[in-house]
Amino acid sequence: MDLTVWRTFVTVCRLGSLSAAAAELHHTQSAVSRQIAGLERQLGVPLIERHARGVRPTPAGEVFRHHAAATLNEADRAVRAVREVRDGSFERPLAVGATPSLAAGVVPEAIRGLLEHTGSLRWSLLPGLSAQLHDRVIAGDLDLAVVTDAPPGLPHDPRVERRFLGLDAMVVVVPVGHPRAGRGPVPIQALAEQTWVEDNDGSAALLRRHAARAGVGARIDVTAADLLGKLALVATGHAIALIPGALTCALRADVTTVALVDPPTRGIYAITPRRDPHPSAAALLDRLAPAFAPAGA
Numbered sequence: 498m499d500l501t502v503w504r505t506f507v508t509v510c511r512l513g514s515l516s517a518a519a520a521e522l523h524h525t526q527s528a529v530s531r532q533i534a535g536l537e538r539q540l541g542v543p544l545i546e547r548h549a550r551g552v553r554p555t556p557a558g559e560v561f562r563h564h565a566a567a568t569l570n571e572a573d574r575a576v577r578a579v580r581e582v583r584d585g586s587f588e589r590p591l592a593v594g595a596t597p598s599l600a601a602g603v604v605p606e607a608i609r610g611l612l613e614h615t616g617s618l619r620w621s622l623l624p625g626l627s628a629q630l631h632d633r634v635i636a637g638d639l640d641l642a643v644v645t646d647a648p649p650g651l652p653h654d655p656r657v658e659r660r661f662l663g664l665d666a667m668v669v670v671v672p673v674g675h676p677r678a679g680r681g682p683v684p685i686q687a688l689a690e691q692t693w694v695e696d697n698d699g700s701a702a703l704l705r706r707h708a709a710r711a712g713v714g715a716r717i718d719v720t721a722a723d724l725l726g727k728l729a730l731v732a733t734g735h736a737i738a739l740i741p742g743a744l745t746c747a748l749r750a751d752v753t754t755v756a757l758v759d760p761p762t763r764g765i766y767a768i769t770p771r772r773d774p775h776p777s778a779a780a781l782l783d784r785l786a787p788a789f790a791p792a793g794a
Contacts, residue, residue, distance in 0.1 A: 500572055502532045503565045506544065509533065510562045514551040590619040591777050594630040594642035597724045598740065599765070602747035604643055607784040611777065618777060626697065627651060634768050640775035643785065645741075646764040647699035655771070660782060662765040663789025666742045667703060668754040672734050675753075682756040685711045694719035694736035696727040704739045707761040728752060743788070765789050 509518040509529065519526040537544050544558035554562050581588070595604040600622055612618055625633070627644035634642050635656050643662070644651060651659070669688065671678055677687070685708050695701040695717050708715040719736045721727035724744075731738050732751040741763065745754055767785060769778050 500569065502536050504569055505529055505532045506536055506558075507562055507566050507569060509545065509552060510554050510558070512551075513553060517551075588617075588619055589775065590621060591641070591775050591781070592621050592623070592639045593781070594623045594625055594633055594639040594644075596627060596630070596643065596645055596741075597624045598744040599643050599645075600624040601724075601744055603743050603788045604785070607781060607788065610784040611781050615777065615780065627699075631657070631768060634770055637770070641767060641769050641778045641781060643765065643767050645699075646766065648702035649699070651766060651768075657768045658771055658774075660767045660769075662767055662782075662786050664762045665765050665789065666757075666760045666762050667707075667739050668742050668745065668756055668760065669737055670728065670731050670740045670748065670752050670754050671737045672732060673751055673753050675737070675755075677755045678753050680755065682758045684758045685715075686713050688737065688755075689713040689715070691716070692719060692736045693717045694721050694727050694730045694738045696721040696723055700739055703761045703763065707739075707757075 505518065505522060505524070508522060509515060512518050512521065515529050515533075516526050518524075519529045522529070524532075533545060540557075540561065542557040543555050544561060545552045546555050546558075593604065593608065604622065608620060608622070612620075623630075623633070623639065627642075627647070628649075630639065630642035630644050631652065631654070633639045635654065645665070669677075669683075677683060689708065693704060693715050695704065701717055704715045704717065719730055721730055724740075727738050727740075728749060730736050732749060739761075740754075742754075742760075743765075748754070767782050769775075769782075
């Protein structure tokens, strides 16, 4: 498919008008109409529908617009990178991945420290689960990923270097008005009758394992799609949840944490490709390690 036509379609959706898109792109309105019609024939579905004030994408058109916009952004980045190489000003971007809890605070803070030291550096941050990030490092999409050994654990792969950063103690997050809010460490037995919410199998396995060691069960009766949904369900009083301690610094204001006696922990690791490491990866690792150092170390 011609990316010029994709750009026309995205512009039409953004402006909501064939004539406005034609003016911005320096085309005639009939040329824009022909491009959209040709794209619809290729895809086999209507992409736009007319209404009193112009046009809007159909449901299929909105799906295509989302992916087309992402593709055009990547294409524009590719062109800029080539021009930077031509002009001798190319700087390899640093692509970082992190689990959602670490991407919420610890990793961005480490990147901020890196930028203060190095000055200008193009970078990106991709949240994801540990297994997904591991695969992205191997595929060459990420220069560094900060992951955990929470169940099912990390694979041993000779294609990556693994550096242990430290242990992260899990905590319980509760609504601000919860009876246990503001109290000291509690045993898991004190929360055994509570309803729990979980968003992934790894965290659920840690909770069940910790409860089983104490001779109690954990009623995981609510499921969330992701970490943000998990916190929303806690904030609105539907359940309590086990979360990484590293997330505490980035919690919303209507929840708080309760420490556990002898809490479950997860190991935090940084993985980098063995071949062609990014020049700034080691410096970023040096700024990540203190975040997981034991108190007083």
